[in-house]
Amino acid sequence: MASRKSPLFDTATTVGKIMSFLGVSALCGLLAAGLVFPLAATGGAAATAGSDLLEEIPAELSEEPLSTPTRVFASDGETLIATFYEENRQPVDYDEISQYMKDAIVAIEDERFYEHGGVDARGTARALVHNLTRSTQQGASTLTMQYVNNVLNNAAIVRGEGRVLFSGINDKTYADKLREMKLAVAVEQEMTKDEILEGYLNIVLLGGQTYGVEAAAQYYWGIPASELNLQQAATLAGMVQSPNYFNPEYNPENSTWRRNVVLDNMLSLGYITEEEHREAREAELGVDPHPQPHGCAQASFANYFCDFVQRQVLSNEAFGEDEEARKTMLYRGGLDIVTTLDADTQRAAEDEVMATVPPGDDSGAVASIISVEPNTGNIVAMAQSTEYDPDRSFADGATTLNMNVGPEFGGGPNALPVGSTLKPFVAAAWVEQGGSMNDIVDATGSEFEQGDWVDASCLPGGGFRLGVEADSEEGDMWSVENVGENMNRRMSIDYGLYNSVNTATLATAFDMDMCDITDLTDRLDIVRASDGEGMNPSQPSFTVGGTELAPLTLASAYTVFANDGVQCEERVFLEITDWQGNSYPVPEEDCSEKLDADVVAQVNDTLVNIAERSPTNNSPFPAGNPPFPMLGKTGTSGENSHTWFAGSTKGLTSVAQIGRLEDIQSLNERRIGNQGPFEWFYGSSMAQPMWYEYIEKVGRNYDTGDFRESPNSEFDNRRESYPRSGALPGGRNGGSSNNSNNSGNNDSSDEDDNNDDDD
Structure with missing residues (x-):
């Protein structure tokens, strides 16, 4: 090892000259004779030299807080999730x-x-x-x-x-x-x-x-x-x-x-x-090692939530001026971080996803659940059916990629197509602009000609021509398909949303200003997982789910349906202190009204009927008899590779997702876990039943009150005798979509699992 040069021995300094004059041996003699400490014991030139020398040395001990482990706790402040040190x-x-x-x-x-x-x-x-x-x-x-x-x-x-x-x-x-x-x-x-x-x-x-x-x-x-x-x-x-x-x-x-x-x-x-x-x-040494595990790979549970917390700290300027300083704070600062995670809810979510799709399933599918409290924004559960292990491969059922969040917080490079879970926001925009869920739209059109004009007041020229790319004169014809028979006809917006009719959603969007829709999605922070950008009004395929979102983004947006139009910023920290008792600031609850409560109530009437009247056959409760009020919407990507159920009780909004993590391939005709194979794999096939099983276990731990009623009494009771779509081959209601559109995104369509069940 190369020797270090100390400024005390630089011969250009006064002290250096004294050191050279005295010599190292003489210095050692001074030390050994006790002539340096204390200086009062010396006299003459040697004492003066020693005094000058010591004056060059700092007299105060430069201290920093001792390096101590950081501990991450669940919301009770006692359940330890992980330790960093x-x-x-x-x-x-x-x-x-x-x-x-x-x-x-x-x-x-x-x-x-x-x-x-x-x-x-x-x-x-x-x-x-x-x-x-x-x-x-x-x-x-x-x-x-x-x-x-x-x-x-x-x-x-x-x-x-x-x-x-x-x-x-x-x-x-x-x-x-x-x-x-x-x-x-x-x-x-x-x-x-x-x-x-x-x-x-x-x-x-x-x-x-x-x-x-x-x-x-x-x-x-x-x-x-x-x-x-x-x-x-x-x-x-x-x-x-x-x-x-x-x-x-x-x-x-x-x-x-x-x-x-x-x-x-x-x-x-x-x-x-x-x-x-x-x-x-x-005596024997009697050593009985008790290793203290540390890091998210060694977390006792909630490994992916642990990873999310770690990334939140490393990206937050409150913990240091740069990432290196924040890492030092995390690993050496002795912090006690109390998070929003509910330990019981988290364990229930982990049990449910693992039971539904075991790690390393041959189908390549992964199940995930994320839950947010609508009235606080607190993230209370974040689970997926893989093992958090940086040393093993996805083929072994392990990954450190977090399916529930975007790439900036550890999500994978392959975003998750959301299917029809975005359709309620189109309906909400319609009602917000003065419409009604009872309004009739012409859902007969499934092919949209090149050059059709679409209003979009926020774009240059006030709109765009469908199918024509900005840099060319020509574009492709865009076609979509509906699920079920007899769906290409005139129908109410409510009926179209209840049955997840693609042409009804597009008719609704094209009958209004597209920018009214994107204004709403922007307000709700609905952004693409791939790049963090909002919905593009010139790419209308997003209205039927032709875009990719992180489940956390979708869950946060759905909280407005449970919370009368109020959305709270997602939170992960409740309290942060260090081992010396110092407190660090954490974000306060930050809630604001994003939609009018009456608008939400109208849309909710449809979403409540989807969740409460149409549970799947293997639901833990019979159709029309839920244990407490609930609402929700299914979703299926155009390739049947990703399936969803986004829903809520009054006190807990949760998104359940089952899909492929590594690539986009159809899950039709595949056995997933101990279920299937499914001729057509839809949101109602497994994601919706998984959501029901989970919410039945944890829902009573949160507010299970009624949702706000619609001010339109006639509207409240309009669906006693819905005509249902016809059965497709194999006793299933379903369909597919054409993936060619002006935006290049995947179109989506949903299905009915049986005559009592929507996607």
Whole structure:
């Protein structure tokens, strides 16, 4: 290793000249004779030189908070999700440390600790004689000097300066040693011996990433530091000289020998009796490792939520000016982060997705569920049916990609087509502009000619021509198909949404200003997962689901249906403190009205009927008899590769999704988990039943009240005798869509699972 040049030994400085004049040996002689500390013991030129030298050295110990683990908790503040650390340390008070431990460390590292003032002149003289007469080197660091050394190292690392001092005496320059000595004297004048010993025992390295006696006691024996017995304390004290060489877990013979040296010293100094000494030497090490897992891969549960929290911290300026500073805060700042996650809800979500689509399923499908509280924006569950493991492949059922969020927070590169789950927002825009869910639209058209004009007041020219790209004279014909028979006809907007009729949704959109729709979706922060951009009014395929969203985006948007038009910003933090009791700001609840409550009530009437009157055959409750009020909408991508159910109770909005994570391939005719194969794989096939099973388990833990009623009483009771679409081959109602359109996005269509069930 290249030697470091200290400015104290630069011969261009006054001090450097003094050092050159005195010579290193003379300096060592001064130190050994006690002529440097205290300076009052010296006189003449040597004292003056020593005084000048010491004036060049900082007199105050530059401290930073001790590096301690960050812990992430569920919303109850007690259920631990994960721990992050570079140094596993659990600071404790002096009286929480076994007396054996205190005596052992003094006996082996600094037997005159209670007699000197920071620098031990006798020890320094002994080391000098040894170093001058033998080929090996011996140090003379007191416990106070070692404490100073550790504090300086910790401060340098926290500030990003790297490790500036080293435990080995051969790594230190004389300037390093002088600085330690001066600072040790200063520390002794400011701190009591007990405080110094407490600080030292909390900061010292005791093997691997384990620092301090509390973390070490917990790791090696699973007990607190206050319960360390004699032989355990002697083992830890013996490790200080070389934490790896004397590690009791990996080098038990070395550790036993060193432990016995400590016990011998304790006996000779009168800390223990002959009997205690004999029994301790004969005892086994008894190591029973209790590793402290850390990082999201080792989280106890909610691994993907853990990853989301980690990325939130690393992207938030409140935790540091840049990502490196934020990472230091996360891994060394000793934060206690209380999140919005509800532990019971999360476990129910994990159980449900794993039971529906096991990890590594041959179909390539993955199930996911995310839940948000409508009245707070709190994310309470985030689950998917894969194992969070960076060392295994997706083929083994493992990935670190988070299906529930966008790429900026760990989502995959392949976005998830949302199908018909966006159709309710088209209906809401219609009602917001003065229309009614009872209004009739002409849904006969399934082919749209090149050049048809579509109003879009926010675009240059006030609109665009369908099928004509901005940079060309010609475009492709755009065609869509409906699910079921007899759907290409005139119908109410309500009927079209209830039966998920593509041509009805497009007719609604083309009968209004497209920018009224995108104004609404922009208000609700509905953005594409692929690039974070909002819906493009010149690409109308998004109205029937021809776009890709993160499930969290969709869940947040659907909260307006449960919360009377009010949307709250998603939240993940409830409280953040550090180990010293300092609090950090967390986002407050931020809710605002995005839609008029009466508009929402009209659309809800349709969504309630979809969720409550049309459960699938394997629902946990019969059709028309839900355990509490609910609303929702199914969705299926054009390729039948991704299927959805987005829905809500009054107190919990949840999005369930089943689809392929790695590529877009049809899931038709495939067995998924223990279900299928399905001739046509739709949102009502598995995503909707999974949502029902999940919400039946957790729904009662949240508000299960009624939704706001529509102000139009005639509207409220219009659907007692809906005509249903005809059955398709195989007893299923379904269809497909043509994927050619002016935007290049995938069109979507949905299906009826049976005569009582929509997609």
